[in-house]
Amino acid sequence: MANPFGSTPLSRARQRNAYTLDNAYMARHIDVAGIIGLSIAVKLSKYLKVTVIARELPGDVGIDYASPWAGAHFRPTPAKTEEERREQAWMRQAYKEFEEIAKYHPEAGVDFIPAVEYFDNADATSFLAEEKGYTTWPDFHILDTAQLPPQLQSIQLGVTYRSWVLNSPVYLKWLQKRAEAQGTRFIRAHLTDLEQVVSAYQENTSQDESDDILAVVDASGRGSMIPSLSPHGVSSSSSQTTVIKRSVIIGVMVPLRSEDVDDASTEAILKRVRDLCPDMVGGNADELASTNGFDLKQVYVARRPMRRDGLHFVLKSLVGHTVNPLLLISCYGAGANGYTISWGLACEVDKFFSPTR
Numbered sequence: 001m002a003n004p005f006g007s008t009p010l011s012r013a014r015q016r017n018a019y020t021l022d023n024a025y026m027a028r029h030i031d032v033a034g035i036i037g038l039s040i041a042v043k044l045s046k047y048l049k050v051t052v053i054a055r056e057l058p059g060d061v062g063i064d065y066a067s068p069w070a071g072a073h074f075r076p077t078p079a080k081t082e083e084e085r086r087e088q089a090w091m092r093q094a095y096k097e098f099e100e101i102a103k104y105h106p107e108a109g110v111d112f113i114p115a116v117e118y119f120d121n122a123d124a125t126s127f128l129a130e131e132k133g134y135t136t137w138p139d140f141h142i143l144d145t146a147q148l149p150p151q152l153q154s155i156q157l158g159v160t161y162r163s164w165v166l167n168s169p170v171y172l173k174w175l176q177k178r179a180e181a182q183g184t185r186f187i188r189a190h191l192t193d194l195e196q197v198v199s200a201y202q203e204n205t206s207q208d209e210s211d212d213i214l215a216v217v218d219a220s221g222r223g224s225m226i227p228s229l230s231p232h233g234v235s236s237s238s239s240q241t242t243v244i245k246r247s248v249i250i251g252v253m254v255p256l257r258s259e260d261v262d263d264a265s266t267e268a269i270l271k272r273v274r275d276l277c278p279d280m281v282g283g284n285a286d287e288l289a290s291t292n293g294f295d296l297k298q299v300y301v302a303r304r305p306m307r308r309d310g311l312h313f314v315l316k317s318l319v320g321h322t323v324n325p326l327l328l329i330s331c332y333g334a335g336a337n338g339y340t341i342s343w344g345l346a347c348e349v350d351k352f353f354s355p356t357r
């Protein structure tokens with residue numbers, strides 16, 4: 001894949017630093033400590049000094065910190081545009097990385113499971129075209145009609161494939177510890193403007209280090225979501241419900257109209273899941289009639305960092321602070337794909353810095 005920043009090598013000395021800004025990211029890196037920022041920090045800190053500056057860090061649970069609330073599971077999608085083909089390639093890179101993590105680092109909370117998807121509406125001829133990449137994932141095959149849930153006559157297509165799922169809070173903390181083991185430093189600060197990055201860094205750094213800034217990676221972003229999770233899903237033209245086998249978590253993504261839990265939405269989600277997966281309801285269904293037979297532990301609303309125009313991934317200059325403008329890599333707004341493309345994006349940023357090695 002072509003370098004999105006072009007072929008110009010990074011001309012500064014290898015020992016310079018990188019920063020991250022994930023709520024800001026620099027090379028001394030300043031980043032918000034979300035999934036993309038942490039993945040980039042782990043990748044770059046193998047050979048650069050990285051500093052992550054963030055308002056929230058792994059372990060925090062505020063609504064503005066989207067990554068801990070994410071469903072964090074793999075679901076393939078057909079690539080119809082050049083942008084979608086680029087993101088699909090990043091998904092494949094991330095998939096391979098998660099395979100390695102699951103194999104060698106069980107403490108990271110990553111696992112691989114069989115996933116099943118059901119569709120109420122699907123143009124199978126177009127949707128399953130091999131050139132769109134949807135059918136080329138490990139263990140992918142189309143379900144026979146006899147394998148579809150008989151209780152839902154609206155389902156027109158069912159597929160299964162090998163998916164990864166992960167425990168978001170556990171995985172984020174694992175990334176932080178891995179980055180720290182490679183020398184990454186974390187600074188908690190609330191930055192409202194990219195131009196505050198250098199001052200925040202200098203306030204927490206000795207004088208002999210404070211001017212040695214190579215670049216800034218801005219991995220911030222904000223959006224909206226109600227999380228949805230699992231190895232079974234049903235879709236229609238108006239809704240998408242996902243159930244992820246990880247306790248279990250169930251939910252749906254909708255445009256955020258309120259930060260308060262909506263009881264009607266919760267009831268609708270639970271009813272759809274019960275209709276789809278009746279085996280998930282235990283023997284005490286009568287006692288839990290108000291929740292459609294589910295023993296609810298928590299209901300929450302959280303945000304997803306989504307942009308109307310999709311992922312913002314560009315190279316430009318950050319003016320201010322210094323006589324020579326800093327290099328700025330903007331890398332945010334992945335929305336639902338944050339986890340699925342995380343390592344692919346980290347590799348793209350790594351390609352940009354690799355000439356300094």
